Amino acid sequence: MKETIEHQGIVSRTEKGRVLVNLLNVAGCAGCHAKASCGVSDIDHKVIEVVADERDFMIGDTVKIRFAPSLGFLALVLGYVMPFFVLITTLFITAHLTGDELLAGLVSLAILVPYYLILSFFREKLKTTFSFSIYKENTSKQ
Amino acid sequence: MNAFLKDIKTFPLGGVHPQEYKLSADIPTEKLALPKMVSIPISQHIGVPAKPVVNARDKVKVGQVIAKNEGFVSTNIHASVSGMVTKIDRVLDSTGYKRDAIIIRVDGDEWLPEIDQTDEIKREISVESDEIVKKIAEAGIVGLGGATFPSHVKLAIPKGKKADCLIINGVECEPYLTSDHRIMLEKTEEVLVGTQILMKALKVEQCWIGIEINKADAIAALKKMCVQYPGIQVQPLKVHYPQGGEKQLIKAVLNREVPAGGLPIDVGVVVQNVGTAFAVYEAIQKNKPLIERVVTVTGKSVLKPSNLWVRIGTPVQELIDFVGGLPEDTGKIISGGPMMGKALNDTEIPVAKGTSGILIIPSEEAHRKPMKVCIRCSQCVGVCPMGLEPYLLMTLTQKELYERLEEDQVLNCIECGSCAYTCPSDRPILDYIRLGKKTVLSIIKERNNKK
Amino acid sequence: MAKKESTFFNMVFSLSVITLVASAALGYVYEFTKEPIAAAQLAKKVRAISVVVPEYNNNPVEDMYLAAIPGSNDSLEIYPAYQNGELVAAAVRSFSPKGYSGNVWLMVGFIPDGSIFDISVLEHKETPGLGTKMADESFKAQFRNKNPQNFNLKVKKDGGDVDALTGATITSRAFGDAAYTAWKTFMEGGKHD
Amino acid sequence: MSEVVIYTIISLTGLGLIAAAILYFVATKFKVFEDPRIDQVEEALPLTNCGGCGHPGCRAFAEACVKADDLSDLHCPVGGNDTMQKVASILGMEVEERDKYVAVVRCAGSLEYRQKTSIYEGAPSCAVAASLYGGDTGCSYGCLYLGDCVKSCDFEAMYLDPVTGLPVVIEDKCVACNACVTSCPKDIMELWPQGRKNRKIFVACINEDKGGTAKKACEVACTGCSKCEKECKYDAITIENYLAYIDPEKCKLCRKCVDVCGSHSIHEINFPPRKLKEDAEEAGARGKREKRSAAASTDTAVLEAPPAENVDVVEMAKARRLKSREAKENNENNESE
Amino acid sequence: MEYFLIVFSAIFVNNIVLAQFLGICPFLGVSGKVSTSVGMGGAVMFVMTLATIVTYIIQYYILIPFGISYMQTISYILVIASLVQMVEIILKKISPALYQALGVFLPLITTNCAILGVAILVIQNEFNLLESVIFAVANALGFTLAIWIFSGIREQLEIMDLPKGMKGVPAALLIAGLLSMAFMGFAGIV
C-alpha cells in the first residue's frame, strides 16, 4: 500500500545539510485532550532532524514530514517488538533452566542491556534507514 | 455462423450488459446533404488546440488546412466544406462551453485537386512507414473510437518500447451506436487496407480485429475478406460492456493486462478503431484528410434511425432534421452512446471528429432517479472492469480525501459508467469519481511541478 | 518564595523530604488502619459464620481447622461453633469452580448430623440479576434443614432435588456443588469432635 | 516507630530517589524547549482550525506568530483585529488594524433574470456541473445554484436563497476564511473589504462575453458599456473583457455608478434603502439626471444613518431582492414604452 | 493448556478494554488510524511485559518479605513511570533516528490504567512469574485486538455521515459497547 504517514511541523533550525523540524501533531498524545494535564508523558513536542538541502527551507516554514508506515513498523520492531521477544525468550529459558523466578526475572531484564548495546552498533545504519522526506506546505488549502 | 461462435472471448473482470437497441444496424449509410454553414472547432482532439491559419473572409476549399497543429499532442484541422470563412468566434461545442471555432459559409463543393474522390479501392501501399505517420498527422486523423487522441502520436512508438500486435477495435459495445458496424460492412476492404497501413506504420506482423458477436454479419464479412490480408485475423467477442475500452479489449483478445497507469504499448499493443483505420486508408491512399465521418442518429422515438456520412462542423440540428425532426417528447440529446456520451444542451452544436452518434432519448427515460444512500451492496465493485471500489471513490471525493483517492487508484477509472449504471441506489457515482480524478490529477501535476 | 533551582542538591533534598514525609505518614496511616482492616475482615468472617450456625459462645475463627476435601489435594476451612463446650454446628467455607464465571464461595453451616443449618454466599463473580439471585432467600430456603444424605444437591434438570434459579442453572449447579463439597468435607474430611 | 514504618521509609525513599534520578534525566535530555507563548497565543485564537490564515491549523499559526519578527504578514481572519491585538500584546509586538473582509457573491443572475436553457440533473455539486458544461442557463460564467460554496462554509455564514437560487452571505457570521472562494468552480465568490459601515459596492457579474451575448443570457449581466467607468470620479472602475471591475481600495462608496448602470449589475450592500418616493420615481422611469441628483442627496443622509451592523442581514437580503425585482419590472416597463 | 486458557481468557473473554475497562484513554484517543493502533499494540506489549516482570519482583522480593504490601500502588507507579521513560531515554541515546521514527509513528507510552492494572491483577490472581508474563502479553494482545478493530470501524465512520450529536466520542463509545456486547458471546468459555 502506498499509504504514508505525515506530520506537520515547523522548521526550527537549519544547518548545513540538515533541517530541524518541530513537529506539530505528534500522533495520539498530541491530539489528546489530556495532554496538557498528562504530566507523565512530559514530551509534547518532538524535534525531527531531516537530511535536506537547508537552503530550501527557512525557519518558520510550515513543512510536511512524510515517511512510510513500513518504516514506522520497522522502528517499532527494533525498538519494542524485538526486545520484547528477547526479553520473553530469556525469561522462559532461564525460568526453565534454573527454576528461580527472581533470577529469571533479573536475567531477562538484564538481557536488554546487550540488546541495546548491539542496537547501538548499528546506529549509523539506522540513521540512514530512518530518513524522512520533507515537503513544503503550500499555503492554500488543498 | 456457428463456426465462429466456438472461440468467443471476453474480459474476465466486471462489466455489464445493457440492452443493445442497435436500431440502425441494418440501415445503410447515406450522405447527409451539405449544410449551409459549418462551424469547425479548433479543438476536436485531446491536447493543445490547433491554431487557425485562415482569417475571416478567406475562401477555403474542401480539404484545405484551416488550423495547424500546435505542439506534439495536437493535430491539423481541415475545411470540410468549401466556401468563405465568415468569422472565428466562440461557439458552443460538445464540451458545453463556448470555444473558438472557424465558421464557414458553404458555397458549392470544391475539393482540393489532390484528393481522390473516387470509390475505387486502392490496395497497394506505396508509402514508407515513416511517411505514413507523417501523412496521418497532416491529415488530422484522431482516434475515432471516442478518445480523439491524435493518431500519429499513438503510432509514434516511444523509444524503448516495441509493438508486436495491432488490435482494430470493432467492438462498438455502446448500445444504440452502429457507425463502426456499418463501416465494417460497407467498407470492409478499405478497413483492411487501412489496417495494413497501420501495421506497416507500426512494423508489426500481427493484427486482430475484435468484434462483438451481435455484429455477426460484420464478423462474417471481415473473416471472408481478411484471408487475403496476411497477418489480420478476426476475433469474435461476447457482448459485454465496456469491451471496447482498449485495456479490456487487449485482455479479451490477447489475455494481456495493461499495467495500472500504463498504456497498451507497455504490453506491445496498439489499438485503433475501425473508423480510424478507414480514415487512415483514405488519408494515405486517397489523400483525403479527416473531413467527414459516419454518425449514427438514433433513438427509440426517432422516426428514421440512420447512419450518415456527415461533414465535420455540421450542426447537429441538420442531422436531426434528416431523421425526421426532433420528436416531441425528447428529453435528452446525447453525443455518443448512452454509457459514455455527452449530453448536449443545444442542437446547434457542431459535429466534431469524435461524434460517433447522436442519440435522442425520450423524456420518460431521460431523467435520473433521485439519489439514495449507499447500501454498500457491492454491486458497483462487482461490475467495475478496472477492479476499483466505485462507492468508496465517490465518498472519498465527497469528503475531499484526495490522498486516499489516489491510494485507491482513482486514476485507473476508465469512466465507463458501469458502476453508476448498476447502482441500485441511483447514486451518481461516476459524476463524483470524475471530479475526484480531475482534482487528483491536478494535485499530482502540482506536486510534480514543485519537484 | 522563589522557585527552587534545579540543582542536584535541591532535587535530592526536596525529593527525600517528600518521600520521607510521605512514607512516614503512610506508615502511620497503615498502623492506624491495620487494626480496623483486620477487624473488618474478621467481622466479615464472623458475620458469615454466625448467620449459618445456631447460637454459640466460642470463637469459631480461632478454632478453625482445615479439613481435606475427599478425593482432592485441597482443603476447606471449617469453623466449629460450640455452645458451652458442646459442638452445636460447624460452618464450612466451601467453593465450587463450576460457576458461570469464576469460583462461587459459600459458607455452609451444618449441625453435627450433617443437616444443613443455613448457607450464605461469600464471594462470586456471577452475573448481577441472574446468578446473584442465589443469595435470595427464596432460593436458599430450600436447603435449610436438608440433609444431603437424602436430599440430592443436584438441580432437577440433572436429576437432583434442587429447584434451579430460572435462567441461572449454572449458578445453581455451582451452588449445589459447593454445598456438597462442604458436606462431604465436613462428614469425611478429618477432624471433628 | 514500628518496623513496618521503617521499611516503608527506606523503600519508598529509595524508590523515590531512583525514580527522581531517572526522571531527571528525562527532563534534561528530552525536554524540548517550547516557547510557552505558543500556548498563550493559541489560546487567544478562535481555534476553529479553518485554515483561513493560510496555516494548516490554529496551532501552526500560533507558532508562526511566536516565531515571526513582526506580525504584518500574519492575520487571523476569523478572530480579526481583536484577536490579533491580543496576540500582539502577548508577544509584545505591534499590529496594524486590518480591514475585515467578507465574502461577496459576484453574480446577480438570479433565476428570474436568466432563462433556463437546459435542465441539469447530475450530482448536486457545482464542481460536477461545471466540469460538465457551462450551466443550465445561457450564461456560462454565472452561478450554478448548486451551493458548493454554502457546503464549504464552516461557519454557517451562507445559504442558498430559494427564490433567487443564488447564495447569500450572512455578513455577521462570515469570517473571511476563503473556503467559499476556493470551492466555487466559477470563481464567483470574492473576499471584499468590510468597508465603512459595512458598505460595499461591487459589480455583481463576471461575464466576459460581449455585451449582446451577455445580455441575452442574463438580464443583469454587465455588458461592459463603460458608463460606470466614465461616471466614477476616483478611477475605481476598470473595464476588461467587456466586464467592469470596481477596485475596493479606490472606491469611495459614492454610489454614482450604481445609478448609471443600465443593467443593474452594480450592487450596493448595507446602504440604507432609498426613499420610497424615489423608488416610485424610478418606477416612472424618469430622466436619469433627476434620479441622480436624488441619489446624491441621499448620500449625505447615508452618513448619518444608524450603523448598519444591527440591520438584520436576512432582511437586508430580502430588501435587496425586492429592489432588484422592482428594477426588473422597471426594465420591462421601459421596454414596453 | 493452562497458558492457553489464560491467553484466550485475556484476549476474548475478559478483554482488558471491552470487559475490564482498563486503558480506555488510549483506546479512545489513539485509535483513529489503523496503522498507529497496531503499532501501539506492539509497544504496549513490550512495556506491559517489562512492567509486569519488574513489579512482580518488587512484590515478591521486596514488599511481601518486608511486610509492606500495602505499598503496592505507590511503588508500582514509581517503578513503572521511571522504567518506561528510561526505555525511551535509552532508545534516544542509542539511535536518535530510530527514536525519531518511533516518535513520529507512535505516541509515547506512559503509565496508564492498563499497565498498572495488569501489574496489580497479576498479583491478585496469584500467578507465578511465567503465568504473569503470559497474562501480560495476552492482555496486550487483547488491547491490540480491541484497538485494531475499533480503529478500523472509526476509519470507516470517518467517511460516513453520522448524526450531528453522535460524532466523535458518543459514536466511539457506542461502537465500543457493541463490540463489548459481541465479545460477551465468549462468556463461559473459560
Add this chain to the structure above:
Amino acid sequence: MPPILPGKHLWKEESMTNKDIFKRGLIKENAVFVQLLGMCPVLGVTSTAINGLGMGLATTFVLIMSSIVVSLVKSFIPDKVRIPAFIVIIASFVTVVDLVMAGFFPGLHEQLGLFIPLIVVNCLVLGRAEAFGSKNTPFKAVLDGLGMGLGFTLALVLLGSMREILGSLSLFGLKFVEADGILIFVLAPGAFIALGFLIAIINVLKKRFA
C-alpha cells in the same frame, strides 16, 4: 470524524473568581463529559449509583488533598523533580484512601476493587495537580479540586443512576419495581452504551443552550 477530543482551550486559566474556579469543574469543564478524563473508573465502577458515588468521593478526596499539598510545597520543589514528587504525593493519598476504605467501608472497597489503586493514574488527578495546584494558592487549589472532583462525582453518580435504573430498576439500592431490569446495563456493554448516549445527549443540550 473530527478529532475525538476537545481542544485544549479548556485549560485556559485566566483571572477567574473563586466561584468560577469551583463552578467550571462541575459542568462546563466536566472531567468526564467534556474532557473525557479518567474514563476507566467511569465505566468500570458505575454499575450502581452507590459505587459511582463512592468512587467519585474517593477521587475527590485524593484530588483535593494532593492539590493542597502540591500547592503548599510547590515552591520547594525544583522543576525537574516535579513529576516524581507529585506522583509520590498522589500515590500516598491513594494509598491512604485505599487503607481507610478497606478498614472502614469494606463492602464498598470490595466493589471498587482494582479501580482504587488506579486513581493514581487517573489523568484528572495528576493533571489538576500539575496544571492548577502547582500554580495557585492552596485555597484556590482546594476550590479547583473540589469543583473538578464534584464534577467527576456528579458524572459517576449520573451514569451509575442511569445504569442502575435501567439495569436493575433500582436507585441507590432501593428497588422500586420487583422485576428484572435490562440486564445489559449493569454489564460491560451497558457501560459504554449508556455513557455514549449520555454524552450525546449532553452534546446536544450544550448546543441547544449555547
Add this chain to the structure above:
Amino acid sequence: MSSQLLTVSPSPHIHQQQQTVSNLMFGVVIALTPAFIVSLVVFGVGAIKVTLAGVFFCMLFEYLISKYLLKKEANLADGSAIITGILLAFNLPANLPIWIIAIGSLVAIGLGKMAFGGLGNNPFNPAMVGRVFLLISFPVPMTSWPVAMESQWRLADGVTGATPMEIFKEGLEAGLPISEIMGQLPSYFTLFLGGQGGCIGEVSGLALFLGFLYMLYKKIITWHIPVSLLATVFALTGLFWMINPAQYADPVFQVITGGLLLGAFYMATDYVTSPMTSKGMLIYGVGIGVFTVVIRLWGSYPEGISFAILIMNGFVPLINKYVKPRRFGEVKPA
C-alpha cells in the same frame, strides 16, 4: 428545437431497471416467506404476533427517530426497517412478551442503525444487535421456547420446550451418552423440514434454503458468505466430531440446527455490514464460522452465530481496508 428544455447530466445516461433498493429489500422479504409459513404451522399465532410486532415497532421507531431526532425524512419505503423487523422477530421465541420485542426493536433501530446515521452507515447488523441485546438482557424469556407443534393457537403459554441444541447441551451436562441424546431428538429429516423448537425463523432449514436459492437466482446475494460460513462450520465441527464423537455432535446436526442457516443466508449477507469484495466475503464467512463453532462448542450460550456475526461485523472495515478487489493491471508486465 422542441418546446421542452433538454436535460443535461453526466454519463451514463441509462440505468439498469431491475434492481432498486426496495426491490432488493422486498426480494429478501419474499425469500423469507417460506420460513414464515413453516413457523406459522409450528408456532401458530405466536409467530404472527411476534413478527408483526417486530415489523411494526421497527418501522415505528425508524419513523420516529428519523423524524424527531435526526430531523430528516423517514424513508420507510426502502424496506430495510421491515427486514430488520422480520429478522429480529425471526430470532426471537414465539412466546416473547410484546414489550420485550418493543425494546428489541428500539435497540435494533435506535442503537444498531439510526445512531450511526441510518441505512448504509451502521457498522453492526441491526437485527443482530437487537437480538443479542435482548439475549443478554433477558436471558430467561429469550431462552424459553414454546414447544413446537403443540401450542400454535394459544397466546399465553407456560410450557416451554427446548431447542435441539439445548437438548444436546443439557444432555452432555447430564452426562448422557450421545446416542441417547440423539434418541430424544427428531430425525435430521424432520429437523430440516421444520420439526425443531427454537426461534421463529430458524425452525425449517428447508424453507430457509428455498429462500436462499431465490435470492441467489434474483442476484440479491452472492454465494460467497453463506457457503464459506457453512463449509467452515461443517469442517470444524466435523473435525471435532471425528476426534471425539462422544463429546461433540456430528457436523450435519450442527449445520441444520439452531439459527445457523438463518444467520448464514439472511443475516451474514446483510450488505451494509459485510465486506465489499468476494475475497473479503470469503474471509468474513470463514471468520463467522470459526467463532460460531468456538462459542457453540465451548461457550455458555447455546447459540454462537449471533455473536459471531457481530464480532465479524467489527472486522469488516479492516477486511475492506486490507482486502481490495483484484485491480485490473496490478500484475507487472511480463
